[in-house]
Amino acid sequence: MAYWLMKSEPDVYSYDDLVREGEGTWDGVRNHLAAQHLKAMQVGDQALFYHSNIGKEAVAVMTISGAAIPDPTEPEGTRWVAVKVKPLRKLSRSIPLAVIKGEPRLAEMAMIRQSRLSVSPVRDSEWAVLMELASENGG
DNA sequence: GCCAACGTTGGC
DNA sequence: GCCAACGTTGGC
Numbered sequence: 043m044a045y046w047l048m049k050s051e052p053d054v055y056s057y058d059d060l061v062r063e064g065e066g067t068w069d070g071v072r073n074h075l076a077a078q079h080l081k082a083m084q085v086g087d088q089a090l091f092y093h094s095n096i097g098k099e100a101v102a103v104m105t106i107s108g109a110a111i112p113d114p115t116e117p118e119g120t121r122w123v124a125v126k127v128k129p130l131r132k133l134s135r136s137i138p139l140a141v142i143k144g145e146p147r148l149a150e151m152a153m154i155r156q157s158r159l160s161v162s163p164v165r166d167s168e169w170a171v172l173m174e175l176a177s178e179n180g181g
Numbered sequence: 182g183c184c185a186a187c188g189t190t191g192g193c
Numbered sequence: 194g195c196c197a198a199c200g201t202t203g204g205c
Contacts, residue, residue: 049203072201073188095203139204158187158202 045164046079046089047100047153048127057091057102061129068161069113069124076161080123081110088130090164090172092153100137100172103130133176147171 048068050056060066071077083089087106093099108126116122142148148171152162164172 051203098204156187157185157204160202 044082044084044087045166045169046083046087046106047092047151047162047164048089048104049092049094049153049160051095052093052097053095056093057104057129057132060091060104060127065107065126065128067114067124068127069115069122071113071124071161072122073160075156076159077121077123079161079163080125082163083109083125085109088169089127091129094160097136098139100133100142100176102132104128105130135176137172137175141175142172145171145175 055066068080071080083106085106085108089104089106090100091102091104093101104127106125107128110123110125113120113122113124115124142151143154148154148168151164151168152159156162
């Protein structure tokens with residue numbers, strides 16, 4: 043199972059919106075590297091839901107419920123893709139970007155190294171650190 | 182609101 | 194094929 047981090051501006055689409063929907067389609071990705079990551083996702087993978095711009099924090103964990111399909115917001119024939127996601131759990135403590143940046147063990151995270159990438163992989167070791175930061179008694 | 186990073190477009 | 198101009202993302 044792989045781990046990911048996916049960004050969304052909460053005033054456009056927030057974690058609460060996903061909870062309300064039950065299952066969401068992660069579409070609108072228009073970056074080739076991000077799209078590559080979408081294609082690599084498998085059902086059962088887990089992803090951090092990160093609120094960009096407003097909040098700037100990871101707020102929840104979701105699970106990939108459907109592998110890559112042609113992006114329904116694009117006309118047929120284009121190669122952009124979307125995946126299906128379902129909410130899993132809200133983090134006990136959300137993880138602000140500042141905390142991620144201040145954690146040396148997360149310095150190599152893809153989202154830190156390339157801040158504008160909206161879909162990025164998270165290593166197992168990084169995931170463990172993030173979950174530690176998100177727990178009530180960890181850190 | 183500003184600006185850095187990055188991608189895309191178009192002139193040459 | 195290079196590179197300047199421009200648009201977008203997203204942090205500050």
